[in-house]
Amino acid sequence: xxxxYVIIAIAVLALIYMxxxxxxxxxxxxxxxxxxxxxxxxxxxxxxLIYLNVDIDKITKVLKAESPDLVIITGDYINTVSHIPLxxxxxxxxxxxxKILVCLGNHDYKTLNNSxxxxxxxxxxxEEKDAxxxxxxxxxxxxxxxxxNIIGIEDLRSxxxxxxxxxxxxxxxxxxxxxxxxxxxxxxxxxxxxxxxxLCGHFxxxxxxxxxxxxxxILRNEKLCKMGITRGAHRVNNINLYINSxxxxxxxxxxxxxPPEMTVLHx
Numbered sequence: 001x002x003x004x005y006v007i008i009a010i011a012v013l014a015l016i017y018m019x020x021x022x023x024x025x026x027x028x029x030x031x032x033x034x035x036x037x038x039x040x041x042x043x044x045x046x047x048x049l050i051y052l053n054v055d056i057d058k059i060t061k062v063l064k065a066e067s068p069d070l071v072i073i074t075g076d077y078i079n080t081v082s083h084i085p086l087x088x089x090x091x092x093x094x095x096x097x098x099k100i101l102v103c104l105g106n107h108d109y110k111t112l113n114n115s116x117x118x119x120x121x122x123x124x125x126x127e128e129k130d131a132x133x134x135x136x137x138x139x140x141x142x143x144x145x146x147x148x149n150i151i152g153i154e155d156l157r158s159x160x161x162x163x164x165x166x167x168x169x170x171x172x173x174x175x176x177x178x179x180x181x182x183x184x185x186x187x188x189x190x191x192x193x194x195x196x197x198x199l200c201g202h203f204x205x206x207x208x209x210x211x212x213x214x215x216x217x218i219l220r221n222e223k224l225c226k227m228g229i230t231r232g233a234h235r236v237n238n239i240n241l242y243i244n245s246x247x248x249x250x251x252x253x254x255x256x257x258x259p260p261e262m263t264v265l266h267x
Contacts, residue, residue, distance in 0.1 A: 018208065018254035022053040025247075026259040027062055030233050031266045032197070032240060038266040039143055041178070042066060042098075045074040045201025045261075046105065046246025049086040051253040054260045056093050059247070062262055068098050069143055073131075074201045074244065075105025075155060075182035083111075084125065091129040099141065100131040101150060105182035105202065107250075109158045134180075136162040140171040147174040148267075151195065153181040161186060167194055178267060184229075184243050185222045187236050197240045197267060205231040205245025209257035231258075 033039070042063060063071065071094065077087040091100065104119070112118040123133045132139065134152020141148045149170040154160040161181070170177060177195045184200035203225065206215040216225040224230070224243075234241045245261040 014256075015254070018256045019053075021255040021257075021259055022051075022249055022253050023055070024259045025054050025058045025062070025262060026245075027262050027264060028232070029264045029266075030242060033266045035266075037144060039070070039141075039146075039148055039176075039178075040066065040068045041070045041072055041199075041265045041267055042068040043072050043074065043180075043199050043242065043244050043263040043265060044247055045182075045244040046076040046204055046248055046250070047073070047087070047090065048076055048079065048107070048246070048248030048250050049083055049090060050079055050248075051250070052248040053253055054247055056090070059262065060094060060096075062264075063094060063096055063098075066264055068264070070141065070150065071096075071098055071100045072150075072180050072199055073100070073102045074180050074199055075103050076107045076201065076246070076248075076250075077105070078111050079107055080111060084122065088125060088129055091126065091131050095130065101139075101152065101180070102126055102131050102133045103135065103152045103180055103182060104133075104155060104158075106155050106157045109155060109160075114158060114160075134166075136160070136166040138166055138169045140174060147171055149174040149177045151177060151179040153179055153186055153190075155181060156183040156186045156189070161189070163190055163194075176267065183222070184224050184241060187239055187241055188223060190237065190239065192238050195239050197242070197265075199242050199244070199265075201244045201246050203230050203243055203245070204250060205258035205261065207246075207249060207255055207258050
C-alpha cells in the first residue's frame with residue numbers, strides 16, 4: 001500500500017511540474033550573423049491558444065527588450081473557429097514597432113476545412129490587425145539599404161504549398177532569402193540554393209520528453225524526426241533550418257523538459 005501511495009504522489013507531482021512548465025518561457029538566441037547591426041527576427045510558433053499558459057506579459061516584455069525588425073509566426077493558432085478571436089487579440093497584444101508576418105499550420109487548415117473561402121476570411125481578419133499573411137508569397141524587407149526576401153510557404157500537410165510560386169515574387173537583388181513554413185519537412189521540397197534560412201515549428205520540441213526519442217518515434221512520422229532532427233538549429237539540404245518548440249500545447253496543457261520557446265535570430 002505504501003508503494004502505491006508513493007507512486008500516486010510521484011504522478012501527482014509530475015503532473016504539477018508539467019503544468020508549471022507550460023507557464024515558463026525560454027528565450028533562445030541564434031547568431032547566424034555576428035555583425036553589430038544584423039536583421040533581428042523573433043520567431044514564434046504553435047500558439048495553440050486554447051492551451052497557451054505563458055503569460056502574455058512575458059512575451060511582450062521580450063519583444064520590447066529585443067526590439068526586433070520582424071516577428072515571424074509559423075502556424076497552429078486555432079483548433080476551432082471560436083478560437084479566432086483569441087488569435088486576433090494575441091496579435092493586438094504583441095503589436096510594436098516591427099513587422100509581423102504569419103503563415104498557417106495544419107491545425108489552422110483543419111479548423112478552416114481547407115476551404116479557400118474560409119482561409120481567405122481568416123487571412124482578411126489577420127491583416128486587419130496589421131499583420132501580413134504570406135501563403136506561397138514573399139515580400140522584400142529593407143534594412144540599412146540591404147534587401148531581404150521573406151518567403152511564406154503553405155503547410156506541407158495542406159497540399160497547398162507551391163514553392164515555385166513563393167519564390168517567383170522574390171527580389172533579384174536581395175542579399176538573403178528567408179523562408180518560413182509550419183512543418184519542417186518542407187525543407188526537402190525546397191530546391192537547393194534557393195533559400196538561405198527556413199523557420200518552422202510543428203514538433204513542439206516533443207512537448208513531453210521521453211527517453212530514446214520515444215515521443216517522436218510514437219507520435220511523429222516526419223523524415224526529420226527519423227533523422228533525429230527535432231528542435232533548434234540544423235543544416236539540412238544546404239539550408240539553415242530552425243525548428244521552434246512552440247509557445248502553446250497540443251492535446252493537453254502539459255510539457256516536460258521542453259519549455260515554451262521564443263527565438264531571437266540574428267540573420
